[in-house]
Amino acid sequence: MRFLLLLILTLSASSSIGQKLIETLETPNGRMLIYSNRTWIFEEDLNFNGILNEELHSEISENSSLNYIQSWDTEVCYTSQLKNDVNKLKDTIWLCVQDSSSDEFVMPFDGVVTSRFGWRRGRNHNGTDIDLVTGDTVRSAWSGKVRYAKYNKSGFGNLVVVRHHNGLETFYAHLDKHLVVPNQEVKAGEPLGLGGNTGHSSGSHLHFEVRFYDIPMNPEKIIDFKTKKVKDENLLVHRGIFRAGSSSSSTASTSSGSKKYHRVRSGDTLSSIARRNRTSVSRLCRLNGIRPTTILKIGRNIRVR
Numbered sequence: 626m627r628f629l630l631l632l633i634l635t636l637s638a639s640s641s642i643g644q645k646l647i648e649t650l651e652t653p654n655g656r657m658l659i660y661s662n663r664t665w666i667f668e669e670d671l672n673f674n675g676i677l678n679e680e681l682h683s684e685i686s687e688n689s690s691l692n693y694i695q696s697w698d699t700e701v702c703y704t705s706q707l708k709n710d711v712n713k714l715k716d717t718i719w720l721c722v723q724d725s726s727s728d729e730f731v732m733p734f735d736g737v738v739t740s741r742f743g744w745r746r747g748r749n750h751n752g753t754d755i756d757l758v759t760g761d762t763v764r765s766a767w768s769g770k771v772r773y774a775k776y777n778k779s780g781f782g783n784l785v786v787v788r789h790h791n792g793l794e795t796f797y798a799h800l801d802k803h804l805v806v807p808n809q810e811v812k813a814g815e816p817l818g819l820g821g822n823t824g825h826s827s828g829s830h831l832h833f834e835v836r837f838y839d840i841p842m843n844p845e846k847i848i849d850f851k852t853k854k855v856k857d858e859n860l861l862v863h864r865g866i867f868r869a870g871s872s873s874s875s876t877a878s879t880s881s882g883s884k885k886y887h888r889v890r891s892g893d894t895l896s897s898i899a900r901r902n903r904t905s906v907s908r909l910c911r912l913n914g915i916r917p918t919t920i921l922k923i924g925r926n927i928r929v930r
Contacts, residue, residue, distance in 0.1 A: 644660035644661050644664065645660060645661040646658055646659070646660055646661075647659055647660060647661050649668075654667060655667045655668060655669050656668040656669075658671070666808060667808065670808045673697055673808070674697065675695055675696055675697025675704075675772075675788065676695060677769060677770065677788055677789065677790045677792075678720070678790055678791060678792040680924070680926075681718070681720055681792040682695065682792075684718065685718070685838070688716070690713060690715065691709075691713050691714065692708070692713070693705070693708070693709045693713075693838045694708050694709065694838075695838055695839075697772060697788075698772070698773075699772060699773055699774075699807035699808065700773075700775075701773070702773050702777055702779070702781065702784060702786055702796070703839055704772075704839060705838065705839045708839075709838045709839050709840055711840050711864055711867050712864070714862070714863065714864050716863075717861045717862065717863045718861070718862040718863075719859065719860070719861055719862075719886055719926070720791055720792045720793075720860050720862060721791060721858055721859060721860070721886070721888040721926070722767075722791050722793075722847060722855050722857070722858050722859070722860045723767070723791070723855055723858040729813060730766060730767060730813065730848070730854065730855045731764055731765070731766060731767075731813045731814035732764070732766070732848075732850075732853045733755070733763050733764055733765070733766050733795070733797060733817075733831060733833050734755050734757050734761060734762070734763050734764070734820060734831050735853060736755040736756045736757045736761075736830075736831070737755070737756045738753055738754065738755055738756075738850050739754045739755070739756045739830060740753070740754035741753055741754075741843075741845065742841075742842075742843040742844060742845065743843075749841075751834050751841035752796065752798075752832050752833050752834035752835075752841065752844065753832075753833050753834075753844045753845065753850070754830050754831065754832055754833070755830060755831045755833060755850075756829075756830050757820040757829055757830060757831055758820065758829055759801050759819070759820060759821045759822060759829045760801060760819050760820065760821075761819065761820040762816050762819060762820075763785075763797050763800060763816070763817050763818050763819065763820050763831055764813075764814050764815060764816055764817060765787050765795070765811045765812070765813055765814065765815050765816075765817050766787075766789075766795050766813065766833075766835075766848075767787075767789040767790070767791060767793070767795070767813045768789065768790060768810075768811065768812045768813045769787045769788050769789035769790055769810075769811060770787065770788055770808065770809070770810055770811070771785060771786070771787055771805045771806065771807055771808065771809045771810075771811060771817075772786045772787065772788050772794070772807060773785065773786035773807060774786075774803045774805050774806055774807055774809075774817075774818075775803070776823070777798070777824065780824050780825035781796070781798035781799065781824050781825075781832070782798060782799045782800065782821070782822075782823025782824025782825070782826060783798075783799070783800035783801065783802065783803055783818065783821065783823045783824070784796065784797065784798045784800065784824075785797045785800065785803060785805060785817045785818055787811060787817070792837065793835055793836065793837055794835075794836045794837075794839070795833065795834065795835055795836070796832070796833065796834035796836065797817055797818060797831060797832075797833060798824065798831070798832035798833075798834075799820070799821055799822060799823050799824050799826040799829075799830060799831065799832050800817075800818035800819060800820060800821050800823065800831075801818070801819045801820060801821025801822070801823065802818055802819040802821070803817075803818045804816045804817055804818050804819065805817050805818070835847060835848075837862055837867075840867055841867065842862075842866050842867045843866065843867070843868070846860075846866045847860060858888075859885055859886055859887075885902070885928070885929050885930035886926045886927065886928050886929065887901075887902065887926070887927045887929050888924060888925070888926055888927075889921045889922065889923050889924060889925045889926075889927060890923060891923055893921055893923075894921070895909055895910070895917060895919075895921065898927060898929065899929075902929040902930065904929060904930070909927065909928075909929065912928045912929070912930075913927055913928055
């Protein structure tokens with residue numbers, strides 16, 4: 626065990642492409658493959674396709690006009706930005722920001738917002754800047770899997786990118802030190818790194834981004850930085866949410882009114898969902914084409930309005 630811990634600390638989980646496999650090691654987290662350039666990867670991650678939200682990705686894949694891709698690359702911070710054109714997004718896509726009660730949102734750092742998403746110094750500022758002191762702990766906003774954790778020469782400095790089960794990715798830039806490695810599973814609130822002043826930064830702060838299929842969106846459309854909470858677990862993604870100054874409403878109007886959905890969690894019943902949303906079981910059944918005796922599968926989306 627002592628040898629295992631020493632090995633994990635001295636090796637790095639980065640690119641193993643083109644490298645010779647020199648050893649395998651059984652660990653409590655699975656079989657580790659160790660390569661000639663002193664990098665490693667767990668065997669189960671070799672064929673990982675990068676999709677953490679199958680339902681959302683299936684919906685996007687079925688829309689031929691979007692042609693969006695979501696690859697898994699631990700060496701580049703943008704995996705498909707040029708491919709995924711926001712102007713192709715004609716319809717509204719629903720996603721649940723908080724996938725379950727065990728995956729509550731956690732502020733990356735509880736500090737003062739010093740710069741917001743929007744046009745700044747001749748270009749778009751794609752995130753929200755939060756003031757901190759070098760060495761402060763920066764945490765994962767939601768649970769997910771670390772896709773990128775290295776020094777970025779394009780200006781981010783030490784950067785961590787986490788892909789989440791809700792379909793979003795978050796960027797944590799200008800860190801002084803990384804505390805995670807690529808392909809590592811993280812829980813909401815788990816430390817990702819220590820805040821710093823690396824890259825193109827004029828002072829210690831956290832540059833925090835929220836991205837949907839590599840397209841940056843305004844974090845304040847989702848997060849209330851004063852209350853430190855998610856504004857609404859239901860997020861309707863449309864072109865306006867990627868622009869500064871547009872409406873922050875997470876619902877979209879239709880000819881029949883505003884639609885709202887609930888993702889079924891463990892212990893949910895039609896009665897409890899109805900009470901929580903001030904409606905009736907019979908109305909839920911009409912909206913979703915189900916019966917009062919229908920068994921609710923965890924993860925199913927139920928329209929409540």
